[in-house]
Amino acid sequence: MAQNAVGRLFRGQSSSTLRQSIGTLTSKRSYSKNAIPSFSPTSSPELDQALIRFREELFIPFGLTTPQRKLMFRTKYADRLDEEPVSVSIGEDEEPFLLRPMDPQSRPTIKEAWDTIALMKTTKDWQNLIPFLSGLRMSHRLVKSDRWQWLMRRAGHADALGIMLECAKQPERTGLRFRNVDIVQRYFFELHRKAQQADFQDPAVSKTLGLAKQAVTLMESPEHQEHNLELDPKRRPFVVGTLLELSAARALNVFGGKDETGDVRLYAGRLLGTWGAGTFDSEAKDWVNIDRMLQENVPIYNGMKLALQVNGISNDKTIAPALKTRVNELGMLITNQKKAASENVKQQPTLGLEQSQLLHQV
Structure with missing residues (x-):
């Protein structure tokens, strides 16, 4: 049934058929594959807002089914979605998420991700790193070796080297693995520097x-x-x-x-x-x-x-x-x-x- 609706939706049809298709595709449902990361309050309103933006405009859309994501990012469905808002369940303890039209070009960039991490100052702030990295990974934003090294350096300054170790303990979630010489060297040098200080x-x-x-x-x-x-x-x-x-x-x-x-x-x-x-x-x-x-x-x-x-x-x-x-x-x-x-x-x-x-x- 859902597959037929998907086919009709992308072939073009009358407004009544489109309305019926949207209703079929966007009925409330829970996520079965991708857990949407959530964040705890930080020491900075600017950081809080940046995390909310990434969650609502990148992480949640990538946690949706493909048809639901297309409803949000394809302009031909924008008017109908505005007229008939639909919501999707994203977790047992959360309010349903209201789907809304979005411009794919306005989604947060990988550069904005590093700018967001740069706002993390306190240990409490850094506790949001693991869910943030998991969201990036879920959204197919991969972290390269030089950026892991940058993260190690910032973690050293923020007394968050233990959090980086926790990232490495969850490689499937964060993408951090201790098998790259440059990444491991940077981590061990930060341990040296922390003790030396x-x-x-x-x-x-x-x-x-x-x-x-x-x-x-x-x-x-x-x-x-x-x-x-x-x-x-x-x-x-x-x-x-x-x-x-x-x-x-x-x-x-x-x-x-x-x-x-x-x-x-x-x-x-x-x-x-x-x-x-x-x-x-x-x-x-x-x-x-x-x-x-x-x-x-x-x-x-x-x-x-x-x-x-x-x-x-x-x-x-x-x-x-x-x-x-x-x-x-x-x-x-x-x-x-x-x-x-x-x-x-x-x-x-x-x-x-x-x-x-x-x-x-x-």
Whole structure:
């Protein structure tokens, strides 16, 4: 019956037939496939309005059936829909949604999506990120790698790295998977920076270490696995190097210099075993590559230096000499990278505060 109505609707017919078809297609019904995301109040009226706009003008229409969506976006049905408003059930606890004519060109753009996320300032604001990303995914607006990195950076500034981890725990809903090297590196660098800003003291160091461990566990799951070993982020030194840095800092600042959990020894050994997969290129001259390598290498370098101060590691005749050798090698590389980066900063003062801070971390 509904299929016949669809056929008549798009072949053109009399106003009475059209009225009957619209009634058939838009009778109240619940969604069976796409759950429409909803949002909690935020700290900003501007953000509230932006979220409402995305929900009503993009997410809800994409949650409709195809015929219902066509009723809203095809101009030939606009007058009839104005004359005979119809409503659709979008959830058990919500008022029915009133279908209305819409111009497809007026729908929120992907650029507006980033502008909306940029309005998120508080942790309460960021709690709307997961439903927002799920709405974008439902609406076929995909998030590319560079935007995930941008999100990681903003989450770090907003103390929302835990929310980004929750996004990764729901990859089918949000699209975030920890199998891209650039995305994972940015997340781990933000963990490093969060702990570094707190001088590697608790509660920050224990919190960031917990998030790092959860991220690594997540990368073992099928949804996040990268089967090309050369591209597998969890095999890169920056992952285990950050774990070493955070665990060594906790041993020194929380456990009185003792490796009580055994994490420091574990991660030191793993770091030495993954060294060959690192990015240690002293020939990089442009800021993009220098910045990337500094973000990758500073936590590794700091982690090894801290580990060498932990009881049981500093006097280990196997691990300590190997760590000292790598510290010297990486220290020389970072010195060269910082020198080249400083020249880039002088030539490009617009690079900003983040880059300047990075140059002073070692």
